[in-house]
Amino acid sequence: MIKEVAFPYEISIEQISRKFEKLKSPDLPPQIPTAAVLILLIDKHEIEVVFTQRSEFVRNHKNEVAFPGGAYEKEDKTLYHTALRETCEEISICSNTIHFMGALNSFTTHYNLVIYPYVASIDNETFLSAHPDEEVTAIFSIPLGWLMDADNWEYRPYQSSNQKRDVIFYHAYQGYTVWGMTARILQNFIELIKK
Numbered sequence: 001m002i003k004e005v006a007f008p009y010e011i012s013i014e015q016i017s018r019k020f021e022k023l024k025s026p027d028l029p030p031q032i033p034t035a036a037v038l039i040l041l042i043d044k045h046e047i048e049v050v051f052t053q054r055s056e057f058v059r060n061h062k063n064e065v066a067f068p069g070g071a072y073e074k075e076d077k078t079l080y081h082t083a084l085r086e087t088c089e090e091i092s093i094c095s096n097t098i099h100f101m102g103a104l105n106s107f108t109t110h111y112n113l114v115i116y117p118y119v120a121s122i123d124n125e126t127f128l129s130a131h132p133d134e135e136v137t138a139i140f141s142i143p144l145g146w147l148m149d150a151d152n153w154e155y156r157p158y159q160s161s162n163q164k165r166d167v168i169f170y171h172a173y174q175g176y177t178v179w180g181m182t183a184r185i186l187q188n189f190i191e192l193i194k195k
Helices: 013-018 079-091 124-128 144-148 180-194
Strands: 034-043 048-054 069-071 099-103 114-123 136-143 153-159 164-170
Touching: 013 034, 013 099, 013 114, 034 079, 034 124, 034 180, 048 079, 048 144, 069 079, 079 114, 079 136, 114 124, 114 180, 136 144, 144 180, 153 180, 164 180
Parallel strands: 034 114
Antiparallel strands: 034 048, 034 069, 048 136, 099 114, 153 164
């Protein structure tokens, strides 16, 4: 059974958006492997965060929970356009229904991929119209209040192919586990909006 958690304080999409006013969006990436993801917030009676579960047919991170997004392509005007294009391809939520809020600092994976996270909002009607492509097996949302509750995540030792390290794992929410880089980006976003 999932514990219902209220926000530690009242917060709205507008208040979250104001947290990004002084942050600068990144320029186009240097010549290194680069990706962009979209932290999509659903503006409901309580704010929820959109996630996908990757399919078994993708090259990397099969069946893992992730934000919509993917690799930068030279045709993309900006990294934000990368996030928008990939979101439209993966879950059929396209730029005309997405409201830009801001950008977080980039993250580098242990594979030396640089990920640029962006934050945007959509309405519930848009979320309900989403449907996955072949790279995605599920689209779901988790209440931001639940994600902000420190009782719902922990660090666990994780052995990758070349090293052992402590990794953030959320407890399963309706069968889905947010962990790894997605959880790290999420925690960075949460720290920003708590300030």
